[in-house]
Amino acid sequence: MRPRLLLAGFLGLLLIAPRVVSEFHVTLLNYIGLYAIVALGLVLLTGVGGLTSFGQAAFVGLGAYTTAYLSTAQNLPGWCVALGGSPWIGLLAGIVVTTLVAFVLGLLTLRLSGHYLPLGTIAWGISLYFLFGNLEFLGGHTGMSGIPALSLLGFELRESRSFYYVIWAVVLVAVWLTQNLLDSREGRAIRALKGGVVMAEAMGVDTARSKVAVFLIAALFASVSGWLYAHLQRFVNPTPFGLHIGIEYLFMAVVGGSAHVWGALVGAGVITILKQWLQDWLPRLLGASGNFEMIVFGVMMIFVLQRARDGLWPILTRFVPRRAAKRELPHGALLPKKAAPEFGEVLLEAKNVFKRFGGLVANNNMSLTVRAGEVMALIGPNGAGKSTMFNCVSGVDSATEGEVLFRGEVVSALNSREIARLGMSRTFQHVRLLPTMTVLENVAIGGHLRGSKGVLPAMLHLERGEEASLLAEAARQIVRVGLRDSMFELAGSLALGQQRTLEIARALCADPCLLLLDEPAAGLRYLEKEALAELLRKLRGEGMGILLVEHDMDFVMGLADRVVVMEFGEKIAEGLPEEVQCDPAVVEAYLGGVD
Amino acid sequence: MDLQIALLLGQDGITNGAIYALLSLALVLVFTVTRVIFIPQGEFVAFGALTLASFQAGKTPGTLWLLIGAGVAVALVDITLALRSGVFRRIPGIVGWNLAYPALASAIVFLLKPSEFPLLAQIVLALALVVPLGPMLYRLAFQPLAEASVLVLLIVAVAVHLALVGLGLLFFGAEGSRTPAFSDASFDLGLVNVNGQTLWVVGASLLLIVVLGVFFERTIYGKALRATAMNRTGARLMGISTVMAGKLSFLLAALIGAFSGILIAPITTIYYDTGFLIGLKGFVGAIVGGLASYPIAAAGAILVGLLEAFSSFWASAFKEVIVFTLIIPVLVWRSLTTRHVEEDE
Numbered sequence: 001m002r003p004r005l006l007l008a009g010f011l012g013l014l015l016i017a018p019r020v021v022s023e024f025h026v027t028l029l030n031y032i033g034l035y036a037i038v039a040l041g042l043v044l045l046t047g048v049g050g051l052t053s054f055g056q057a058a059f060v061g062l063g064a065y066t067t068a069y070l071s072t073a074q075n076l077p078g079w080c081v082a083l084g085g086s087p088w089i090g091l092l093a094g095i096v097v098t099t100l101v102a103f104v105l106g107l108l109t110l111r112l113s114g115h116y117l118p119l120g121t122i123a124w125g126i127s128l129y130f131l132f133g134n135l136e137f138l139g140g141h142t143g144m145s146g147i148p149a150l151s152l153l154g155f156e157l158r159e160s161r162s163f164y165y166v167i168w169a170v171v172l173v174a175v176w177l178t179q180n181l182l183d184s185r186e187g188r189a190i191r192a193l194k195g196g197v198v199m200a201e202a203m204g205v206d207t208a209r210s211k212v213a214v215f216l217i218a219a220l221f222a223s224v225s226g227w228l229y230a231h232l233q234r235f236v237n238p239t240p241f242g243l244h245i246g247i248e249y250l251f252m253a254v255v256g257g258s259a260h261v262w263g264a265l266v267g268a269g270v271i272t273i274l275k276q277w278l279q280d281w282l283p284r285l286l287g288a289s290g291n292f293e294m295i296v297f298g299v300m301m302i303f304v305l306q307r308a309r310d311g312l313w314p315i316l317t318r319f320v321p322r323r324a325a326k327r328e329l330p331h332g333a334l335l336p337k338k339a340a341p342e343f344g345e346v347l348l349e350a351k352n353v354f355k356r357f358g359g360l361v362a363n364n365n366m367s368l369t370v371r372a373g374e375v376m377a378l379i380g381p382n383g384a385g386k387s388t389m390f391n392c393v394s395g396v397d398s399a400t401e402g403e404v405l406f407r408g409e410v411v412s413a414l415n416s417r418e419i420a421r422l423g424m425s426r427t428f429q430h431v432r433l434l435p436t437m438t439v440l441e442n443v444a445i446g447g448h449l450r451g452s453k454g455v456l457p458a459m460l461h462l463e464r465g466e467e468a469s470l471l472a473e474a475a476r477q478i479v480r481v482g483l484r485d486s487m488f489e490l491a492g493s494l495a496l497g498q499q500r501t502l503e504i505a506r507a508l509c510a511d512p513c514l515l516l517l518d519e520p521a522a523g524l525r526y527l528e529k530e531a532l533a534e535l536l537r538k539l540r541g542e543g544m545g546i547l548l549v550e551h552d553m554d555f556v557m558g559l560a561d562r563v564v565v566m567e568f569g570e571k572i573a574e575g576l577p578e579e580v581q582c583d584p585a586v587v588e589a590y591l592g593g594v595d
Numbered sequence: 596m597d598l599q600i601a602l603l604l605g606q607d608g609i610t611n612g613a614i615y616a617l618l619s620l621a622l623v624l625v626f627t628v629t630r631v632i633f634i635p636q637g638e639f640v641a642f643g644a645l646t647l648a649s650f651q652a653g654k655t656p657g658t659l660w661l662l663i664g665a666g667v668a669v670a671l672v673d674i675t676l677a678l679r680s681g682v683f684r685r686i687p688g689i690v691g692w693n694l695a696y697p698a699l700a701s702a703i704v705f706l707l708k709p710s711e712f713p714l715l716a717q718i719v720l721a722l723a724l725v726v727p728l729g730p731m732l733y734r735l736a737f738q739p740l741a742e743a744s745v746l747v748l749l750i751v752a753v754a755v756h757l758a759l760v761g762l763g764l765l766f767f768g769a770e771g772s773r774t775p776a777f778s779d780a781s782f783d784l785g786l787v788n789v790n791g792q793t794l795w796v797v798g799a800s801l802l803l804i805v806v807l808g809v810f811f812e813r814t815i816y817g818k819a820l821r822a823t824a825m826n827r828t829g830a831r832l833m834g835i836s837t838v839m840a841g842k843l844s845f846l847l848a849a850l851i852g853a854f855s856g857i858l859i860a861p862i863t864t865i866y867y868d869t870g871f872l873i874g875l876k877g878f879v880g881a882i883v884g885g886l887a888s889y890p891i892a893a894a895g896a897i898l899v900g901l902l903e904a905f906s907s908f909w910a911s912a913f914k915e916v917i918v919f920t921l922i923i924p925v926l927v928w929r930s931l932t933t934r935h936v937e938e939d940e
Contacts, residue, residue: 052746052749052750054753108924108927109927111927111931112929115745115749116882116926116929118746118749119632119878119882119922119926120922120923120926122875123919123920123922123923123926124919124920124923126915126919127915127916127919127920130919131913131916134912134913134916244757247753247757250750254750288768290761290764290765290769291761291764292761292765293761294757294758294760294761295757295758295761295762296761297757297758298754298755298758298759299754299758301750301754302735302751302754302755302758305740305743305747305750305751305754306739309747
């Protein structure tokens with residue numbers, strides 16, 4: 001209950017603030033609100049999505065300049081005269097312009113890997129800033145004045161006290177939208193961007209699309225903030241849209257706690273108030289005028305990153321009892337299932353697959369088949385090339401030569417996302433899950449392709465029916481693999497064996513007809529192995545095809561219908577478990593030959 | 596445009612390009628050794644130039660206070676650590692480098708009159724004040740985060756840049772400075788007049804590049820840096836201190852930065868915040884080389900200089916827009932050609 005009370009208290013304070021504090025403080029609160037909207041976008045983009053941007057101020061500028069131009073220009077070109085004059089048209093136009101610009105920039109820069117992306121944002125941040133300052137029709141470096149005030153239901157919002165409510169209403173709506181988004185199917189895909197791209201792609205998430213989506217949302221938040229700014233100040237010039245302000249926005253997000261929605265508000269508040277205070281005091285203290293608050297911000301930022309990398313919000317919430325997480329089993333309508341293949345149908349056929357890494361041949365002329373309703377085991381000593389083979393089959397990597405067919409269709413050229421859509425689902429040898437999400441949420445990522453509602457319905461929470469079904473399906477799979485007790489724990493807190501089991505539940509959540517398991521029994525205790533074998537037998541009985549890479553011989557021999565043995569990238573034996581066990585080549589590979 | 600203007604612009608472009616090339620080398624060096632994208636590189640350019648200008652104007656450069664302050668901070672941190680771990684034999688070294696050295700520098704600045712020194716001595720003194728800031732900065736800002744991700748290090752680098760620009764404003768004020776040319780000679784080559792400073796810049800850049808080449812190829816410290824760049828863990832197992840490598844790379848970067856500033860101060864007016872854009876243009880060059888290849892980075896930097904010179908002729912207002920927009924296709928090309936192993940979070 002307590003957090004709810006705190007929220008209510010916060011909203012109450014927001015409501016009465018302009019009636020009790022001075023004009024100066026209302027202005028300060030207005031700015032905090034404006035900055036918080038931009039920082040919120042950065043929380044989504046950087047904190048959650050892992051995409052660092054120093055260029056958000058440029059998007060604020062786009063929003064501000066679009067509305068400034070449209071609402072003040074006297075001689076608009078003929079085709080857009082009808083657009084002139086109204087701030088609301090300016091808002092719409094700003095959204096359109098920002099979407100277009102952000103889309104193009106996003107297409108270009110989001111392809112950049114790792115640290116190239118933030119460097120790219122610095123580059124276009126500077127470019128757009130100089131563009132604002134050098135375009136004649138935007139008033140050059142002097143800027144544009146005479147922007148009309150906003151009017152709402154016949155009231156002109158000329159005073160900062162009345163504008164305050166508009167700004168903070170937008171802030172709260174933005175918080176609501178962001179929280180809704182994070183708590184949805186698309187939100188899970190976005191949260192997987194930071195450190196889980198390979199996994200998410202293998203579960204069918206189009207991560208490139210998710211990246212563009214968060215980039216657009218962050219840019220649009222910034223643009224709306226710019227629109228508000230233009231009509232609050234009623235004057236714009238390039239200064240507040242430069243790279244240094246873009247850096248400041250990022251600082252707000254990081255200082256507040258870049259992975260937390262409310263962190264954006266805390267960060268915007270702390271930095272804005274501190275800046276105001278420092279701008280008052282530092283010039284007096286140092287006996288010179290200038291933006292000396294940069295020095296303090298820089299040092300503070302270094303300190304935060306060295307000592308409290310998660311920002312202030314997690315520190316603040318330590319003093320508040322957390323709301324107990326929902327623990328009831330989710331309920332929802334059953335999701336449709338794909339038609340299961342015939343028993344014994346050939347699901348997977350790899351023909352003469354080669355995989356070379358430079359001079360190293362990791363897979364040399366490998367062939368294997370898996371049928372519906374059988375467990376095929378791929379075994380071999382360490383470094384035999386089993387996982388490479390797995391990656392080639394599942395589209396995580398592509399074979400250098402050879403052909404892979406899945407249900408009669410050539411899939412060698414497809415990526416892992418497209419293969420997942422066809423009904424192949426896999427686990428990873430080195431567990432790939434999102435440690436800060438719950439087991440339930442992690443498993444629900446597996447069901448990504450079974451939902452279809454996009455980002456917009458998610459932000460407005462219009463997809464609750466589908467979401468309930470997805471979570472219910474995830475819960476069913478969790479119960480099925482025996483992790484019911486940990487359903488609401490954070491995935492990172494599980495033991496390794498349980499994390500492997502979680503990966504199986506996640507793969508099952510995708511409703512596959514072929515399951516690829518990379519060392520599922522490693523790290524499991526005896527009883528857990530028994531339970532896993534039992535589960536796999538049951539799945540086999542239901543007609544599922546299972547390709548298994550495993551080291552544990554007892555586990556494999558008791559379970560597999562057929563076995564393929566690899567050594568040095570080549571197949572050295574294939575057959576029934578008993579045959580393979582007696583094969584001299586296999587014995588030599590495992591135990592060494594007699595010289 | 597006739598041939599003469601083209602040659603003039605070319606000369607301009609190559610002069611600036613030579614500076615960008617030097618900076619791009621420093622950026623590649625720092626990145627490969629420490630994984631830090633060294634945004635504050637440009638501040639060393641400004642500090643070098645403005646410190647020299649202060650000497651010539653008979654003022655005490657603010658960088659002296661920064662050297663003293665940073666020295667005290669490093670000494671405090673390191674002595675606390677040394678006391679806590681009981682390694683007392685480190686203390687004289689710490690005191691010597693971080694307290695005695697700045698004290699000696701202040702003695703020279705205050706007791707002798709640097710404004711009456713010959714130019715060469717002024718340059719050496721300016722370098723002596725600015726260059727040690729590099730390793731001190733590494734110690735304070737980056738060493739505690741040496742194992743953090745590239746992105747965290749980048750944000751720290753941006754923060755350091757911000758703090759240094761603010762300090763630059765505090766120390767040197769908002770006015771720009773120029774220093775006298777190293778030589779007033781100029782050579783008439785028929786169509787175009789090559790002035791002496793251009794030759795100085797290009798010659799000194801080439802010389803520095805050669806010296807760096809020898810350093811990396813022939814000396815044990817150079818090899819240690821290369822080893823660290825290739826494989827941190829491996830280098831550490833071979834007994835190379837990654838802390839030493841980090842400090843050394845920052846020392847070299849600070850030296851290259853400050854020296855570049857001193858080279859161009861006679862050609863362009865340097866303000867406290869000029870360094871940032873200069874450094875970023877060095878960056879474009881470095882990125883062309885994928886932050887890994889020295890010769891390609893240098894070639895890219897020369898290209899940036901030429902592009903800048905010619906675009907200032909055709910569309911001078913959009914000079915910066917053109918140069919920085921150019922990074923984006925280059926970045927796209929780089930990240931398409933380098934196969935990235937994902938999940939470096």
